[in-house]
Amino acid sequence: MRCEPARAKIGDVPLWEYTFALAKRQLKLRKGEGAHAGDALLGEQIVQAMILPSPRPVEEQPLTWAEVPCPEPGMGGILIRVRACGVCHTDLHTVEGELTLPRLPLIPGHQIVGVVEKLGPGATRFALGARVGVGWLAWACGECEFCLRGEENLCARARFTGLHINGGYAQYALADERFAYLLPDRFSDIQAAPLLCAGIIGYRSLRLSGIKPGERLGLYGFGASAHLVIQVARHWGCRVYVFTRGEEHRRLARELGAEWAGAAENASPAPLDAGITFAPVGWLVPLALGHLRPGGTLAINAVTMSAIPEVRYELLYQERTLRSVANFTRQDAEEFLSLAADAPLHTEIEVFPLAQANEVLGRLKRSEVRGSAVLEIPQD
Numbered sequence: 001m002r003c004e005p006a007r008a009k010i011g012d013v014p015l016w017e018y019t020f021a022l023a024k025r026q027l028k029l030r031k032g033e034g035a036h037a038g039d040a041l042l043g044e045q046i047v048q049a050m051i052l053p054s055p056r057p058v059e060e061q062p063l064t065w066a067e068v069p070c071p072e073p074g075m076g077g078i079l080i081r082v083r084a085c086g087v088c089h090t091d092l093h094t095v096e097g098e099l100t101l102p103r104l105p106l107i108p109g110h111q112i113v114g115v116v117e118k119l120g121p122g123a124t125r126f127a128l129g130a131r132v133g134v135g136w137l138a139w140a141c142g143e144c145e146f147c148l149r150g151e152e153n154l155c156a157r158a159r160f161t162g163l164h165i166n167g168g169y170a171q172y173a174l175a176d177e178r179f180a181y182l183l184p185d186r187f188s189d190i191q192a193a194p195l196l197c198a199g200i201i202g203y204r205s206l207r208l209s210g211i212k213p214g215e216r217l218g219l220y221g222f223g224a225s226a227h228l229v230i231q232v233a234r235h236w237g238c239r240v241y242v243f244t245r246g247e248e249h250r251r252l253a254r255e256l257g258a259e260w261a262g263a264a265e266n267a268s269p270a271p272l273d274a275g276i277t278f279a280p281v282g283w284l285v286p287l288a289l290g291h292l293r294p295g296g297t298l299a300i301n302a303v304t305m306s307a308i309p310e311v312r313y314e315l316l317y318q319e320r321t322l323r324s325v326a327n328f329t330r331q332d333a334e335e336f337l338s339l340a341a342d343a344p345l346h347t348e349i350e351v352f353p354l355a356q357a358n359e360v361l362g363r364l365k366r367s368e369v370r371g372s373a374v375l376e377i378p379q380d
């Protein structure tokens with residue numbers, strides 16, 4: 001399908017922040033409903049998408065197949081023809097309403113792989129047809145104290161893909177060109193998708209855990225992010241211990257080089273220099289702290305988590321560190337994508353059609369995905 005973008009006029013709002021209100025109005029106009037003086041039919045082409053009208057448990061099929069007009073890239077924006085989009089745990093938290101949703105309806109999805117179809121005014125970073133990826137960080141202000149310190153992941157005005165900005169569960173998506181990345185050729189579209197969140201945020205977690213080459217690392221939970229993190233850690237010569245429930249996940253962990261795989265309730269076979277928790281369950285934290293050597297660090301890779309039970313001070317004493325990991329910076333993304341190509345990392349994926357997004361999120365909720373789930377986007 002060729003996309004002839006709708007020519008949106010959205011006042012002060014940057015055009016790349018295309019709003020659904022406009023989309024809905026256009027569709028009504030197209031159907032001859034609700035037209036009044038001053039309205040114009042703004043575009044003919046439609047985009048197929050899975051949209052979230054309102055959050056609900058995934059068992060109730062919160063996402064709906066819809067056709068919306070194609071958006072227009074604004075200043076510095078690019079229109080991406082999406083080929084694949086990874087499915088992340090954060091998407092599950094989004095559709096089920098565990099995250100505060102700044103807009104509805106919404107198109108989720110923040111591991112977008114596609115090609116640049118159209119450049120907005122002033123966009124010069126990519127050529128038309130370039131293959132790019134877009135991750136969770138859609139925009140940061142560039143002028144606050146955090147942005148100026150190189151901590152744009154903590155920017156209070158940051159916007160996130162598939163949350164503030166429509167994401168990649170659709171045939172087309174908009175992005176600010178400064179927050180898109182060229183993808184290494186060695187990865188196909190579906191293989192590249194999980195690198196864009198599971199991979200990049202996993203890499204940031206590794207960095208913040210302070211792990212050094214050759215040291216002992218514990219991973220708690222073994223989903224999309226952990227299966228990439230273990231490969232980076234192995235590439236650095238680390239010894240990796242994986243704490244996870246499912247036998248299938250333990251098998252994959254051993255295949256990917258884990259020295260040991262078992263339950264979090266078990267004692268660790270060796271004191272750990274660093275640990276990373278991926279499962280959003282607070283009860284893991286005291287268990288994982290108990291596995292650390294003095295001076296070790298536990299990093300929490302989760303955007304939301306159940307309450308952490310009371311922690312005895314002995315678990316933290318001896319200079320152990322407990323810290324969270326929030327989002328990522330563009331530097332994390334560039335470093336990780338280059339590392340992924342050099343290592344090279346292998347992305348373990350299960351591929352599904354876009355229309356099955358509800359079912360895929362259900363599988364993710366039940367821990368039934370081996371590696372990462374990726375949606376293949378219909379091209380016509």
Ligand SMILES: [Zn+2]
Binds near residue numbers: 140142156
């Ligand atoms: Zn900022």
Ligand SMILES: [Zn+2]
Binds near residue numbers: 088136
């Ligand atoms: Zn994610």
